[in-house]
Amino acid sequence: MKKFYLKYVLIAFVICSFILPKTMEVDAAANIENKNLQIYSEAVVLIDADSGEVLYEKNSKEKLPPASITKIATAIYAIEKGNINDLVTVSENARNVDGTRVYLEAGEQVPLKKLIQGLVINSGNDAGVAIAEHLSGSVEQFTEDFNEFLQQEVGVENTHFSNPHGLHEPDHLTTAEDMAKITQYAIQNQTFRDIFQTSELKWDGESWDTTLINHHEMVRDKEYEGIAGGKNGFVQEAGFTLVTTAERKNISLIAVTLNSMYSQQSYDDTITLLDYGFEHFETDLVLKNEKFTDGFDHSFLVTEETSFTKRKGETIEKEVSPSGELIVKGEDQRIIKEVELDQVENKVKNEQMKSEIVTNEEVVNDKKEDLHLSIIVPTAVIIGLFISLLFYFQVRKI
Known part of the structure; x- marks a missing residue:
């Protein structure tokens, strides 16, 4: 019985010896820096806007x-799925929505782009409802279309939105990680970026003429070096939220804070995150069509330009894995990035091999003979051994 248990202990040890190093490798890749920052918001995340690498997180899921x-x-949904030059007719439902507004009037016609500007810069809930009804016919249908877009095209995993503006509903939820992913997707669009970084905008409406002032203090004041855009939020149930x-x-950053107790707390946490990111990290590139060679002189090309994040001033290594992927490693041998490669075929050798196979019948016949031998010889040996064993047992009986 002891031998039986010992056998399974040994098997478990062997399995662990293969699994544990890989687990540790993934953890090392995920945690570029491990530093405890003084953060007060319930959930935060800081990512590299180009590579998507998480640089710091707290309860981000x-x-x-x-x-x-x-x-x-x-x-971003309205920009990508609508025509920003469309004239949108405002409904009574949109005009009467609760919360922050740009004071649209029922029957007023407003270009879709202007509604998006009012939505982002002045946080107009009425603009949000008008957009939803224009794109999908109703807020209910919009939320279905909207969530499908976020899941399938943006790639969020833990987000469900029940309306276009963020007024509280029990199942209107997201994560810091998903909001960073949504923002990373959105800032790839130039129209969105232009609106996202607008500090003020003249607004001529049917019942309201004013200058919209961006509600995000850091965008409005532009006192923090490099600020490129942002959106703030508040309802009682959510606390103060901020995307910046x-x-x-050398790097572009996205910081998200959720459920801060005070408005200033969300800004303080954001500055802490951004300072940390700019101080410790930089973005580098693996260029498209960059060539690499493995230990067997096989050549490979990078299929597309790929960003990765490294520690500031860090020397990195690039090597081709046995499976044909480019592995980017840091100074401590942690894996920073794995990049897909295409193997470069040696066309001259391939053509020569094809020519020899097609034209040289002797070579083809020799290969056939070798194939027969490779099957016949082992078979004959096995049969011989089987006959010998039968003979041996017969002799023992005698």
């Missing part, structure tokens, strides 16, 4: 109400 930062998602983008010479 926790589902929480987002309040008006929902409008980032509504804005900033860029400097």
